[in-house]
Amino acid sequence: MERAYHFAFRAHEGQVRLSGEPFFVHPLAVAHIVADLRMDEVTIAAALLHDVLEDSDVTEEALQREFGDEVTRLVQGVTKLNVGFSYTSKEEAQVENYRRLFVAMAEDVRVIIIKLADRLHNMRTLKYQNRQKKEEIARETLEIFAPIAHRLGMYAMQVELENLSLFFLDPEAYCAIQRGVERLKAEREAQIEEAKRQIAERLKRAGIEGEIQSRFKHIYSIYNKLRRQNLNLEDLPDLIALRVIVRTVEECYAVLGIVHSLWNPIEGRFKDYIAVPKSNMYQSLHTTVIGPKGLPMEVQIRTWDMHQVAEYGIAAHWKYKEGKTQETDNGFD
Incomplete structure (x- = not known):
């Protein structure tokens, strides 16, 4: 995790968010959310690195050399969900298709968990977007991301996503x-x-x-x-x-x-x-x-x-999956 922290910090150096904060604040916050879910160290490292392929000059080969197959696969999975994912229809059937596509694109449920954490932090900082963008992102969150959190049993995340969405859609x-x-x-x-x-x-x-x-x-x-x-x-x-x-x-x-x-x-x-x-x-x-x-x-x-x-929800089961019982509760203390 320490290597991932420094690697991501260097990759995003000089980049800023709409709030004026350094861009690295975002992957760090996403990693904290993932750590609070008590996910394994590989997932936390991937959360720190989740934007390096899309928003920096880091290549898949460089990521692979530094962190190996598992972390690279998770970061690639999140990147694929970011690229080519567009929300264009409000029709219920189309929304359902997007939900299924979203889950199907993730070969590892940890990809979905990182993406949900990414969306949660973006919702927490949505106030810096213009009004139209706020409403678009809030509606997408309410109709796609919150239901996915519900399906995975992640109640605390679902509630926060729904409440934040309502705040921006009908304050x-x-x-x-x-x-x-x-x-x-x-x-x-x-x-x-x-x-x-x-x-x-x-x-x-x-x-x-x-x-x-x-x-x-x-x-x-x-x-x-x-x-x-x-x-x-x-x-x-x-x-x-x-x-x-x-x-x-x-x-x-x-x-x-x-x-x-x-x-x-x-x-x-x-x-x-x-x-x-x-x-x-x-x-x-x-x-x-x-x-x-x-x-x-x-x-x-x-x-x-x-x-x-x-x-x-599913995050509570993850550390027991495939014999992985390593505690990560204090990984970010």
Whole structure:
């Protein structure tokens, strides 16, 4: 990784981004995103180098001599996705074709992961583009890249891509929802904390070690639901969710029993994604209950392993693939 860092720094020396920052800030940020996904060192090195073939004088032969076949193949894969990839149609069928092409072009899923990280950093810095370019890139992100992140189970990345896209496509709606969520957080904080306290007390009594988290539905998801169902923000039954993370599958079902003994479940709002996982490997128990002071809230229950997959998807599995178990958690510390 250190060699890749210095190689990429030299390759991009003198280049600048629209923000005025040195171009190298971009591959470094992409590598950080990939490292946060706990990918292997080869993938992080390729992330640092992902633009050298396209945006510098570095040749494939020079890259091969310096870093070998695997890194070169990943960088070539990302470059192929950059070159000749154009988004011209808004028709649903055409978008689907582009999604399939995108995945088919990647012989190694790590290429897709680097490309998603590349797009995420570009979205984070999109404000420096002109208005038309912002909207084009945001729409492409929303209709192609975010769904790919979803298919790979990379929830955290999907959410950020969707929210950033909405911010640039409909900033007025984004800000209105954001203000509404902040207001409801303040209004309902006491009920949320009371629900967490009651669950924690019952877990302790049952001898179950677990972590209880709370979250509000993310902005783009709220935006979609409000439009589809013609509801007010306050009326969304899954606006607030508690997440209980425990050690074993058996404890997941025990927690479900505890939650249903505390509060009445809402009919038709229970999903067992442990017994029947989603196609993107997601597993959890979902139930919606009438919580403290009549507050509807969703409760998600999962193990720590399920939580890693829920957040990082295919990336969570990669270090176990083909016997690769090397930890890279601290590779960028």
